[in-house]
Amino acid sequence: MSASPWPLVWLSLRRDRRSALASTFGLAVGVASLVFFVALGLGVGRVVREKVFPVDARLVEVVPASFSLGLLGGGVLDEAAVGRLEALPGVARAYRKMNVRAPAVSVYRGDFFGRPLHMGLEVLAVGVEPDFVVGDVVVGAFADPGPDQPIPALASTRLLEIYNKSFAPQRSLPQLSGQLLAGFVFPVEFNRSFVTAPPPGAAAIPCRAQLVGVSDRALLAGITIPLEVARRLNRAANADADAYSAVTLEAKDPSAVPGLVAAVRAMGLEVDDQERRQAERAGAAVAICTSSLALVSLLVCVLAAFNIAHAFSAAVRAREKELGVMRAVGATRAALFRLVFVEALVLGLAGGALGTLVALLAGVAADAAAASMLPAFPFKPESWFSTPAWLLAGGLALGVVAAAAGAFLPARRAAASDPARVLAG
């Protein structure tokens, strides 16, 4: 049992203000840079995950084998195969997808949100089960409306982003949102192509499509329509209207995905994990970039710890006699250790808090600068930083740990010094 070290710690901090400020500042620089870069990495990683490659970790995209094995009809995605996929353990649902197996074009001539537009586009279309995208539909029903009605169609969220940030500004076209687009009707003609010869004896099928929303799950370069419409169009075009182009499996849990992938491959089907791989690659690139910056910052923290070690060694040496007299009036060795160590912890806490605060402010400033100085580009985030509570706590902890590491040996030396030797004479 002994008294609280606080009064003497405050006394010492007050007396050696300069040295305390220098130590705190050194720590703050290290902590600030580390928190800044980690927050940047987390923020950019979040943009990659949520906007650039919004991969749902529970989804597995099953596609037919690129070459059929012939046996057991392996490699074909027919209704029977879908049934088998649905029965795999860990599968919550299977969503069928069928490409419209006829070329299509959209020729638009008219008013486009207040601007005249004249444009012809080759269009890809994929039919999906309504449940797969129903959450993103904002007008009408996502179902087959019948041959003469506009086909409900979803556009890709990412396509819209690219349009808004790259395409529209260059052509002085208006900025669009999912809300604005919803309800927009445009012509689509199936069995026609700008790039390939139309199938022999196939008559063009003129239709209209109506945008009913934008979705992360929609086809990037094309339109996503109800499965039954795709089936009907394939029939009308004399194309395969039974085999599916892909089946998206929704796992009950992300941890079930690797097992599912293996089971799917064992069935002779393939898994299209291009998107996931891209996301992982981009995520890894961001992680490598920021962790190397974080490593440099960690070095700064190590330097700060050495700085503290140096300052505290000097202080312990300079205060040798004071520490000795403290022993003479009743300080135990442990009390002296505590005195020096707690002083360092206070500096560490202050440096950690200051550094974390500076990092947060620098993040806000960098966001503001990026918003005003960088041109708009696809997926440009509002904030480049992510500062979860654990990161802020980590900043504080880092300051404390660096200070503690630096002060440990000097504190031990203070505790071990022989008062009788320094007090005599």
Add this chain to the structure above:
Amino acid sequence: MIDAKGVVRGFDDGAGGRVTVLDGASLSVAAGEFVAVVGRSGSGKSTLLHVLGGLDTGYRGEVSVAGVRLDGLGDAALSRFRNETVGFVFQSFHLLSGVSALENVMLPARFSAAPGGELERRAREALARVGLTMHAARTPGQLSGGERQRVAIARALFASPRLLLCDEPTGNLDAETADGVVALFSALNASGLTIVAVTHEERLRAAASRVVTLAKGRLT
């Protein structure tokens, strides 16, 4: 008050050998005595005080002070003994620089396990006992040598010790100031405090009730 028997204390001489500074030193001091320990420089006077005050542990022999058997005690118990039972006064004062006289006097309380109520009042009382009521807020740099030594004595008195151990307490003071400090010791002794003072000064020796000489590691 003090009963030390056969204290032997040696140090490494830095050349691989040993020098024996105390070589069977024995000392008995009754409560209320004012003992002056004299001896030439390097004879081991400071070493003896450190042993008696529980600052040193590297000796052999039996040492009892104020009923506490010191030899063999651990750090915590010795620290508590220094905190509560003895007060040290050093030749070069050893005050915390840049810190007020009042804070300096309170220093023992910072390491005391006892509840530290009314620290400031008690510190002011201790300053009053050494005649420094007016200078409580001054730092050592703002005090004269004699005043600094009085602050140091007030610090030694703060925890109401039973024994004052003084190591050349007038060694850094001019004659006039030293007289004042010696008078203060006499007054403290008259009020019942036991004092052991190491010195080679005539005036302190004259004020003491008994003089012992340290030579060749022994007290006579």
